[in-house]
Amino acid sequence: DAKTTQPPSMDCAEGRAANLPCNHSTISGNEYVYWYRQIHSQGPQYIIHGLKNNETNEMASLIITEDRKSSTLILPHATLRDTAVYYCIVRVKGLGGGSNYKLTFGKGTLLTVNP
Amino acid sequence: SQTIHQWPATLVQPVGSPLSLECTVEGTSNPNLYWYRQAAGRGLQLLFYSVGIGQISSEVPQNLSASRPQDRQFILSSKKLLLSDSGFYLCAWGLAGAQDTQYFGPGTRLTVL
Numbered sequence: 001d002a003k004t005t006q007p008p009s010m011d012c013a014e015g016r017a018a019n020l021p022c023n024h025s026t027i028s029g030n031e032y033v034y035w036y037r038q039i040h041s042q043g044p045q046y047i048i049h050g051l052k053n054n055e056t057n058e059m060a061s062l063i064i065t066e067d068r069k070s071s072t073l074i075l076p077h078a079t080l081r082d083t084a085v086y087y088c089i090v091r092v093k094g095l096g097g098g099s100n101y102k103l104t105f106g107k108g109t110l111l112t113v114n115p
Numbered sequence: 116s117q118t119i120h121q122w123p124a125t126l127v128q129p130v131g132s133p134l135s136l137e138c139t140v141e142g143t144s145n146p147n148l149y150w151y152r153q154a155a156g157r158g159l160q161l162l163f164y165s166v167g168i169g170q171i172s173s174e175v176p177q178n179l180s181a182s183r184p185q186d187r188q189f190i191l192s193s194k195k196l197l198l199s200d201s202g203f204y205l206c207a208w209g210l211a212g213a214q215d216t217q218y219f220g221p222g223t224r225l226t227v228l
Binding site: 042044103105106 | 220
């Protein structure tokens with residue numbers, strides 16, 4: 001799986017959009033970008049994933065650059081409950097066996113939403 | 116909808132005591148099941164995964180073992196706990212045949228004293 005780089009921390013004002021960047025310059029053509037978040041003392045929560053096209057769901061939007069070397073997770077209207085560590089993960093989809101079952105979580109970005 | 120349960124939520128055990136953590140999934144059939152551990156201030160480490168009843172694969176050698184006695188039940192065990200077994204234990208499930216998105220349970224915080 002390709003390595004990802006994220007800023008260690010970010011702040012965002014409540015009600016504003018939170019834009020979390022992720023660099024994955026070594027991503028290969030069949031690797032997807034996944035985002036999870038972990039609120040303190042809870043299990044990680046799946047947010048969204050994508051391959052090439054931008055994706056949107058009820059939680060967030062994922063913008064992937066045309067060269068796929070970076071992406072941005074957007075929380076359109078951040079709330080205090082969005083304060084969490086956000087993880088960007090790159091992996092191949094749909095392959096089984098051995099380490100392909102493993103999600104490799106880095107250190108992520110601690111997003112703090114301020115009132 | 117699918118839900119995943121873990122218990123207990125917290126556990127304090129003495130060194131050398133046995134361990135049994137349970138994870139169950141509702142609302143799906145034949146899921147892939149996973150046990151991860153998160154040590155304090157560190158990332159998640161995959162310990163075991165299972166693609167079916169009785170099928171367990173271990174990712175790292177350790178003091179722990181896993182079992183899957185039923186389709187939607189995954190158990191993490193130890194005969195004798197070590198101090199280094201302390202951590203946040205997370206169970207996750209994913210769709211069989213599409214090993215991408217994994218959904219995590221609430222976790223069990225284990226402290227070994």
